[in-house]
Amino acid sequence: MFKVLTYDNISIAGLERLPRDRYEVASEIQHPDAILLRSHNLHGVPIPESVKAVGRAGAGVNNIPVAEYSKRGVPVFNAPGANANAVKELVIAGMLLAARNICAAWDFARQLEGDDEVIHHQVEKHKKQFAGFELAGKTLGVLGLGAIGVKVANAAVALGMHVIGYDPLLTVESAWQLSSSVARAASIDDLIAKVDLLTLHVPLNDQTRHLVNAARIGIMKKGAVLLNFSRAGIVDDASVCNALNTGHLTAYVTDFPSRVMLKHPRAIVLPHIGASTAEAEENCAVFVADRIRDFLENGNIRHSVNFPDVVMPRTEGIRLGIANENVPNMVGQISSALADANLNILDLLNKSRGELAYTLIDLNSEVPPETLERIRAIKGVLSARVI
Numbered sequence: 082m083f084k085v086l087t088y089d090n091i092s093i094a095g096l097e098r099l100p101r102d103r104y105e106v107a108s109e110i111q112h113p114d115a116i117l118l119r120s121h122n123l124h125g126v127p128i129p130e131s132v133k134a135v136g137r138a139g140a141g142v143n144n145i146p147v148a149e150y151s152k153r154g155v156p157v158f159n160a161p162g163a164n165a166n167a168v169k170e171l172v173i174a175g176m177l178l179a180a181r182n183i184c185a186a187w188d189f190a191r192q193l194e195g196d197d198e199v200i201h202h203q204v205e206k207h208k209k210q211f212a213g214f215e216l217a218g219k220t221l222g223v224l225g226l227g228a229i230g231v232k233v234a235n236a237a238v239a240l241g242m243h244v245i246g247y248d249p250l251l252t253v254e255s256a257w258q259l260s261s262s263v264a265r266a267a268s269i270d271d272l273i274a275k276v277d278l279l280t281l282h283v284p285l286n287d288q289t290r291h292l293v294n295a296a297r298i299g300i301m302k303k304g305a306v307l308l309n310f311s312r313a314g315i316v317d318d319a320s321v322c323n324a325l326n327t328g329h330l331t332a333y334v335t336d337f338p339s340r341v342m343l344k345h346p347r348a349i350v351l352p353h354i355g356a357s358t359a360e361a362e363e364n365c366a367v368f369v370a371d372r373i374r375d376f377l378e379n380g381n382i383r384h385s386v387n388f389p390d391v392v393m394p395r396t397e398g399i400r401l402g403i404a405n406e407n408v409p410n411m412v413g414q415i416s417s418a419l420a421d422a423n424l425n426i427l428d429l430l431n432k433s434r435g436e437l438a439y440t441l442i443d444l445n446s447e448v449p450p451e452t453l454e455r456i457r458a459i460k461g462v463l464s465a466r467v468i
């Protein structure tokens with residue numbers, strides 16, 4: 082039996098990918114083989130010795146200390162693109178909420194009193210304060226053209242907007258998906274200086290923390306709208322607050338509320354619901370549960386954020402999965418240990434990614450415990466298990 086510890090609300094469709102006759106899945110469990118989570122913060126949470134894999138049912142992994150798991154030879158999986166459509170739809174909604182002052186107009190309408198004639202009179206008298214602008218013809222800047230950014234850019238083109246994008250690490254896959262109408266900015270500053278609305282779709286990391294700060298807001302057009310459905314921390318909220326106060330920014334729309342933004346009349350703050358649709362929750366949970374299962378049962382790695390993709394079809398025999406540092410002579414030392422135990426290698430696949438590597442080896446017979454311990458003791462081996 083494999084044990085899977087869950088945090089957060091994981092879609093049942095995903096949990097059902099882990100059959101009950103082979104998996105014990107619970108929110109409280111001792112010695113888990115894997116952790117399945119959404120936004121729960123794992124920073125500072127001790128890593129149980131037993132954990133072999135972590136699955137993030139979503140895109141962002143800034144809630145997971147990936148480097149610490151890497152040192153332990155534990156792959157962290159996510160679900161790239163599985164919730165992108167949900168976020169795209171909320172971003173489009175966010176642009177419309179801001180452009181048409183929908184939140185303030187709704188608040189106004191809900192507090193009206195009196196009979197229909199009075200209400201009608203009040204509506205016609207005051208509606209001018211909620212006059213907005215149309216998205217068609219406006220310029221949208223999309224920072225980060227990954228799974229979400231590409232979908233947002235293409236949808237904005239379909240709405241008649243001019244779209245400019247910036248992503249120095251644009252993948253070939255994203256480039257294929259992106260509308261040819263999307264123009265390319267030369268830099269972040271070039272992008273944000275040109276746009277009427279700016280939407281952020283980058284991960285939170287050391288390069289993107291406070292990427293939108295007072296200096297950058299200063300070069301945005303007066304009256305621009307900022308949308309942040311990426312992460313708190315990418316935007317310096319205090320600077321955005323100042324810009325909203327002076328009118329330099331017309332609106333800030335986000336699903337990452339903070340104290341300074343909560344009650345601000347020009348901020349539209351939502352709970353973190355970008356990915357909260359039945360479809361996205363199911364897509365993410367199914368995607369990542371399948372990856373966790375394939376890793377636990379076959380040692381295969383697909384869509385890990387820290388290890389390379391290593392997938393070998395399962396044949397007869399015993400399989401060894403070894404995570405190691407990407408340094409010379411690892412495979413040589415592992416092979417020697419196996420040869421000394423008189424084990425014959427049927428198949429072997431070794432791949433590296435940055436400082437890490439992963440090796441799958443199919444063998445003709447059982448690995449003696451002392452051989453496994455010898456492999457684990459090789460300098461640079463991070464984890465090794467018989468599968």
Ligand SMILES: NC(=O)C1=CN([C@@H]2O[C@H](COP(=O)(O)OP(=O)(O)OC[C@H]3O[C@@H](n4cnc5c(N)ncnc54)[C@H](O)[C@@H]3O)[C@@H](O)[C@H]2O)C=CC1
Nearest residue numbers: 140141225226227228229248250282283284310311355356
């Ligand atoms: N509000 C919500 O509920 C959700 C928020 N997110 C957030 O959105 C982020 C993006 O998600 P995806 O598009 O699925 O990820 P992705 O990995 O497909 O795309 C991210 C893109 O950002 C680019 N990028 C990285 N650093 C950059 C920089 N400094 N400047 C410009 N581009 C940069 C990358 O090259 C990549 O193309 C996630 O990391 C997560 O933080 C994701 C899903 C749901």
Ligand SMILES: O=C(O)CCC(=O)C(=O)O
Nearest residue numbers: 119120139140141356357
């Ligand atoms: O699970 C969620 O609702 C959070 C989604 C998210 O922020 C992500 O996938 O990065």
